[in-house]
Amino acid sequence: MVKVDIDYSVYLVTGREFLPPGKDYYESLEESLQGGVTLVQVREKDADTGEFIEVARRTKDVCDRYNVPVLINDRIDVHLAVGTAGIHIGQTDCPIPLARQLVGPDAIIGISIGKVEEAHKAIDQGADYVGIGAVWPTGSKDVRNKKMLGPEGVGEILDILGGTGIKSVAIGGIHLPNLAQLLHASISPISANHLDGIAIISDIVASETPKEAARALRDLVGSFKRVRKTLPDPMAIFGIPTKRDLTVDGLVTGVMELIRVVKRETPLVHQMTNTVVVNDSANVTLAIGASPIMSTHPRDVADLSPAIGALLINFGTISDKEGMLVAGRQANVNRKPIVFDPVAIGATSYRRETSVDLLSHWQPTIIKGNAAEIGAMAKSTEVASRGVDSVGSGFSDPGAxxxxxARKRACIIVLTGESDYISDGSVVLKASNGHSYLGSITGSGCMTGTLIGCFAAAARLDYLSKKEAYEDLSQLVQGDMLLAALSGILVYNVAAEVAAERPDVKGPGTFRAALIDELYNLTPETVKERAKITMLS
Incomplete structure (x- = not known):
């Protein structure tokens, strides 16, 4: 027997208890293999030996037809009886050295790890691969007393594995909406080592359509691996078309076109925002020609998702967390852009924990925040939070x-301030429009996020109207989201400049009303005339 060369991209761990009612295990297995599962582990915690062997044997027969290797969870005797490619063991199962003696040099041995110390031990004892987790809470096993690693914890272990040749898969709470975040955010900051794959149970086994579920996961992992080989714009993981003219003039032309798209298409923008700015957010949305809808109930937001153009989630008052979880998941499923505004994320532990929970359930398209908010997400010590405001000297290199x-989160990042910085992980733009009055009215930053959401919806609609020009139509989110973010920033800040120059504006109160007027009256030509954009990279 020769040790099998394994593709760990989509590693299915079986769990018959998760099958939908009426779904046959072997039927589900074959459909998942057709969808792109690359490795199968037979996991039978409650079966007796005879039943386990029979399930493993029949599983191997199905997998052999697709040239997909099979591993056995824990039971070396079952592996030997069936002749599978290897075994997977836990920390309390048979030690790797003894397992190696029993299974021989050519069998694959993988082990579950959740700590740096366990990673070192796996290296020393000669594991072929490790299963790292749990990343997030999962229903497939009891992890209540274990610390969730999160993507960054996975990255710490990947750093240790760098250069060892040991393969890695992550497991625990992984599903399509949070997969991109996991893949990018877990890349080791030191060795640049990255995951070789993901281990999945319920997202495939519990699906009524396991073929489609497996295919979606396989496509995303495959895109990630291609991106890591060539290191282009990380947004390519979504297949997002970026046929923009990467010059200042080209970008401004793109912004002008999106302004026209908003007025022509009047996109519906779902806004889950804080109670302080609901009225203002609705008014600025209407002023530029889009249509707002404010809804927070989980059932309502799920039903709305197919109809909207984009979703804004601003958790300034965090009173609708359950609705935010559902809305974000549905937006990912329906391929709608999500703008996430993590208001005052660094101010309290509850806000930080809520952000982690939300981002473990869905993938944002654009994250917009001030220096304190972006600093908290980047774990920077250069700025701090005081309520919704930033304190400190600011970033020494905001573009960096x-x-x-953006590369870590696999999305567009918008940093607002005296100057605004926007990046997709490859390009960095600096926009320098605006007026000091913006800092004197409540919800100015929230309204910026609202307009970014409007233009994200417009960019998606613009893409859909021209999609015959693109080859890849399998995008999770369609449209040029860097341009959408820039459009929201420019339109809001240019309108602020024009409003502040009006003779009837005497201070913040009159400025607020004038701002809505000027958003309503703003023309693409005015934006072109006033736009102050610098390309930093």
Whole structure:
């Protein structure tokens, strides 16, 4: 027997208890293999030996037809009886050295790890691969007393594995909406080592359509691996078309076109925002020509999702967390852009924990925040939070901060301030329009997020109207989201400049009303005339 060369991309761990009612295990297995599962582990915690062997044997027969290797969870005797490619063991199962003696040099041995110390031990004892987790809470096993690693914890272990040749898969709470975040955010900051794959149970086994579920996961992992080989714009993981003209003039032309798209298409923008700014957010949405809808109930937001153009989630008052969880998941499922505004994320532990929970359930398209908020997400010590405001000297290199965070989070990052910085992880733009009055009215930053959401919806609609020009139509989110973010920033800040120059504006109160007027009256030509954009990279 020769040790099998394994593709760990989509590693299915079986769990018959998760099958939908009426779904046959072997039927589900074959459909998942057709969808792109690359490795199967037979996990039978409650079966007796005879039943386990029979399930493993029949599983191997199905997998052999697709040239997909099979591993056995824990039971070396079952592996030997069936002749599978290897075994997977836990920390309290048979030690790796003894397992190696029993299974021989050519069998694959994998082990579950959740700590740095366990990673070192796996290296020393000669594991072929490790299963790292749990990343997030999962219903497949009891992890209530275990610390969730999160993507960064996975990255710490990947750093240790760098250069060892040991393969890695992550497991625990992984599903399509949070997969991109996991893949990018877990890349080791030191060795640049990354995951070789993901281990999945319920997202495939519990699906009524396991073929489609497996295919979606396989496509995303495959895109990630291609991106890591060539290191282009990380947004390519979504297949997002970026046929923009990467010059200042080209970007401004793109912004002008999106302004026209908003007025022509009047996109519906779902806004889950804080209670302080609901009225203002609705008014600025209407002023530029889009249509707002404010809804928070989980059932309502699920039903709305197919109809909307984009979703804004601003958790300034965090009173609708359950609705935010559902809305974000549905937006990912329906391929709608999500703008996430993590208001005052660094101010309290509850806000930080809520952000982690939300981002473990869905993948944002654009994250917008001030220096304190972006600093908290980037784990920077250069700025701090005081309520919703930033304190400190500011970032020494804001362009580098947004670029790095965009690559890590696999989304567009918008840093607002005296100047605004926008990056997709490859390009960094600096926009320098605006007026000091913006800092004197409540919800100014929240309204910026609202307009970014409007233009994200417009960019998606613009893409759909021209999609015959693109080859890849399998995008999770369609449209040029860097341009959408820039459009929201420019339109809001240029309108602020024009409003502040009006003779009837005497201070913040009159400025607020004038701002809505000027958003309503703003023309693409005015934006072109006033736009102050610098390309930093």
């Amino acid at each position: 901060v947004v670029k790095a965070l």
